[in-house]
Amino acid sequence: MTLRIGVIGTGAIGQDHIRRCSHALVGSTVVAVNDINQEQAAKVVQQQGIEAEVYASGHDLINAPEVDAILVTSWGPSHEEFVLSAISAGKPVFCEKPLAVTAEGCKKIVEAEMEHGKRLVQVGFMRPYDQGYRALKAVIDSDKIGEPLMIHAAHRNPTVGESYTTEMAIVDTLIHEINVLSWLLDDQYVSAQVIYPRKTSQAFAHLKDPQIVLLETAKGTRIDVEVFVNCQYGYDIQCEVVGERGIAKLPEPASVQLRSGAKLSTEILMDWKQRFIDAYDVELQAFIDGIKAGKITGPSSWDGYTAAVTADACVAAQRSGAIEPIRLPQRPAFYE
Amino acid sequence: MTLRIGVIGTGAIGQDHIRRCSHALVGSTVVAVNDINQEQAAKVVQQQGIEAEVYASGHDLINAPEVDAILVTSWGPSHEEFVLSAISAGKPVFCEKPLAVTAEGCKKIVEAEMEHGKRLVQVGFMRPYDQGYRALKAVIDSDKIGEPLMIHAAHRNPTVGESYTTEMAIVDTLIHEINVLSWLLDDQYVSAQVIYPRKTSQAFAHLKDPQIVLLETAKGTRIDVEVFVNCQYGYDIQCEVVGERGIAKLPEPASVQLRSGAKLSTEILMDWKQRFIDAYDVELQAFIDGIKAGKITGPSSWDGYTAAVTADACVAAQRSGAIEPIRLPQRPAFYE
């Protein structure tokens, strides 16, 4: 059985997922596309050499009988309506982050999905599909380091453009740590604080960079994440889990070790797209396989919702300088 | 277009490739299988849940009209005849190592293929498809370390069974280095010498272990490979290329770094099957994609032939203790 996929949004990431589902993954084919720019959608179909119908409306695509599942890769603010529409149609939907641009919007999706009675939504958080994070979680779950007490993490980019704002450090950058660290710890957040170190001279005037975000979880684990988006030297993701009896650290990406010019060195990636490139394949394959197996297991709309609430608290903490509470209900059994 | 594959030999590696071509790779399906034990072949078809015809004869399978390409994963001594049969049929064939059990047999295949006029054969050397070796080759080709002058390599297994003989250190173990190092250097071998260090007490009495094999290439590059198949501590593949201006080293497999029990450690694999597991997928995908693109690019029957000649010289060197010449013709333009 080949899963017939409809894709809403044919920008950069949409095109990349169309390529994956058409040429790289097993068991899927793209049969329908839609974009706010219909010509662009048609062009993508042609460029990728696929046989897919171009729909003028995302909702029509969702409801088309030949479409088994939907990928939402459109403009962020449109995610909520398309995901809700897919749930109405009772079709599985993979939605790139954010699930919705407000926590309230995410909550609506959670409620609609629960009412439907079965998971339909997978959110495009790819880090839980990264081999490194999976190996790290395996070490934690094996009890080799005992109960986790702290996480020291960093999310660093070489540079960002002028349009990148202080708030985006949370909603675009930290959002991945918000997702992956709660998954890693199997825990949720209860408070957030943001600290502004001395500002780098390499950032635009309007941007506070770097920032340190302090998160506390329900079990009391403390997390510090350095977000530094003009660090110059590389795209570098660090994660160190301090447990009661030992410390486990996310692997550095494998790299040739060089002895050259008085240095013993390995490479650090400069391009974020390379860092989790394999994880994108794995997450979408999991979505496809999950649908076929009748059980979607990846990041859920609940995860999307709690990430949104947590991000809101972090943004509040950016503004207040205070420790902001994160008020989340218990994870419903539906999402366990 | 889905490539319809016939598989000859349904033992462990055959089953693994059937699984790949049916469930893990893109663009192929297994439509026919054969095994010397026909019941076993039928059982595999059933277990893997595929729709494939069981052929009583490998040659019939090769000539079946619904079979586009052949995988030879049968008993080593049978490889030669099946590959020759596939060439006669003008069908692409992927043959697990060895291509043939004698250099002479390999040569016959080379001649048959050249007479056919187009490459049909890919030999199952998977290391050139490993990400680490590819990264290493990219560094060499980028001239970051200058011209390669030496390679220090090691091939270590935790233990081997009693049936493993001194000669197998060459034909089963070193054979992978013979292949991958000549690919890495784009060079071929001209002499071999074997040195026997003090024998480990962990090996069976009949086995000389470890061994050091010294190879010389046409360009004068010198290679030392430690083959140590009872090293106890892990399955460990090392490769360090010393160039005129620097040294490049094969990456260690990525692993969580642990601080625990007075040690800062990463894991070393114990199971060889894990080490190049991704490379098997890549090599077979390349075979499938190559056929579709009309151009097979992987390890060729020429590579299989030269590996056989080199292995023969190494075995001679094991016995003589002397430096044995390796006499190889120039690589024909056909195989460049």
Place this chain on the structure above:
Amino acid sequence: MTLRIGVIGTGAIGQDHIRRCSHALVGSTVVAVNDINQEQAAKVVQQQGIEAEVYASGHDLINAPEVDAILVTSWGPSHEEFVLSAISAGKPVFCEKPLAVTAEGCKKIVEAEMEHGKRLVQVGFMRPYDQGYRALKAVIDSDKIGEPLMIHAAHRNPTVGESYTTEMAIVDTLIHEINVLSWLLDDQYVSAQVIYPRKTSQAFAHLKDPQIVLLETAKGTRIDVEVFVNCQYGYDIQCEVVGERGIAKLPEPASVQLRSGAKLSTEILMDWKQRFIDAYDVELQAFIDGIKAGKITGPSSWDGYTAAVTADACVAAQRSGAIEPIRLPQRPAFYE
């Protein structure tokens, strides 16, 4: 010229320094000792095979004409009076930490020394004499990483005894980071906050362990120090300086790399005494050489004073949970 040293306090560290000044360092000899337990002092003289007079009074030792310089290694609460006495006598004095048990006491020493008109006091902070920290400072000062913006540090012990209190995490443990990080950054602290992560089950009931201390400097650099004194796995000192263009990390102590039992590992020390053992020699040699050169350059009474004020603020932050200001005057020119 051999510097004639008098030692007040012949406990463990006093004995160690007597050994150093008698047998390991160049240009010094121990001629006088004092201890609250006079018998113990006499025994140490005998055991170490030195010719030194045993004084009943520390003050008499200080004023003895044959004593050129004093080491104060007695009980902490007695440091202040002996250091002041040495300043009165116009003699150089090396005082183990703490310089005094209160910030006020340290301030009196600073004032006495400034009144004397020349530096006489070196405080026993040894980390600035550690090769690793010196190499780290050299990298920072070379501008290889640009201006420092953040420091991530950790101070971990395998275990502590029942007498170790929550406050000692600051005054006994963090005190070394307080000293060395301000030296590293050439900066002083302006605020402190303490965070309590989930408590380890490996600590005594009365002890909050681990703790995270957040420090802010005058230039805006932000420091987080994990203090974890029951981490089980080793005595581990980490320090990573994040600059505008790169990151520099304190070297791990050199260790044989082992491939063994499916692990690639180096050793982590378990015993804190081994970690900075060379630095003790270097700091005392610097004291001796400084006196001979007429210029004491090591950690000053000003450094002792500011460390005390900073530690007080950290202890206040432990209790309040709030961000506590650290109010320090400008470093006087006298101490630059």
Place this chain on the structure above:
Amino acid sequence: MTLRIGVIGTGAIGQDHIRRCSHALVGSTVVAVNDINQEQAAKVVQQQGIEAEVYASGHDLINAPEVDAILVTSWGPSHEEFVLSAISAGKPVFCEKPLAVTAEGCKKIVEAEMEHGKRLVQVGFMRPYDQGYRALKAVIDSDKIGEPLMIHAAHRNPTVGESYTTEMAIVDTLIHEINVLSWLLDDQYVSAQVIYPRKTSQAFAHLKDPQIVLLETAKGTRIDVEVFVNCQYGYDIQCEVVGERGIAKLPEPASVQLRSGAKLSTEILMDWKQRFIDAYDVELQAFIDGIKAGKITGPSSWDGYTAAVTADACVAAQRSGAIEPIRLPQRPAFYE
């Protein structure tokens, strides 16, 4: 008791040792110096600010009653006569390598010393005093890796001058491995072979560089040493001991780890003088302490002799291309 030392030869290394024995080590003073250039000797005395008599004759210096021990740091060909003279005088003598320029010369020294009846000679091989090699030996001796079966080693310099000859790769460079590896293994050599890889374009025309030296020990352990003196990238000493159950590797010198410019790097030394700088202090302190304790324990004239015989065989192997036997008598009990 202060050991009164006479130094023969006031060139670069002589000056360095004079500085050590006068200012850096404990328990020694330089009271006499001699050089073939008497003015130079006088100048050194003045520059170093020491009170030492300048002798016109090395032999007179040796026999001077105020001289307790001798350092021979003169021109290599003069070592033999001065060491023999010191033995005649019954005085301890530290001789820089080579002990004598011929194996025969070394043997004469061995015989003279044995006739004297007590060890007087320490040869200036400093690597056994290096912390890294000592840690490596401790691991071997602890049986953590089982019996050593192989050593893979490398001795690399960034560049050498035009005067450096192919033979010097043995007698000046490999000589350190010859010494330290037999000490490490507690074993002696029985054969040598030299292999010439493709020559680097960075070496002078007359020099064969790199070279690989293969040594075999009495216990059957096999050693390969890459000698590469124009490797460009650094002064790099590698040593990996492969045992029956694991592998131990000489520590890299501790270095700040840097994340900068898309690289994760540590420094490799360029200047050989920095690599073993601490070991020079330790070896001379051991000589001084050994004399005082009545027992010289460092590298002996026997070690100097066997190194010379081994080096001779390696040079023969350079010329013959064959495996050359190394014929050494059993180590006399006198030297155990």
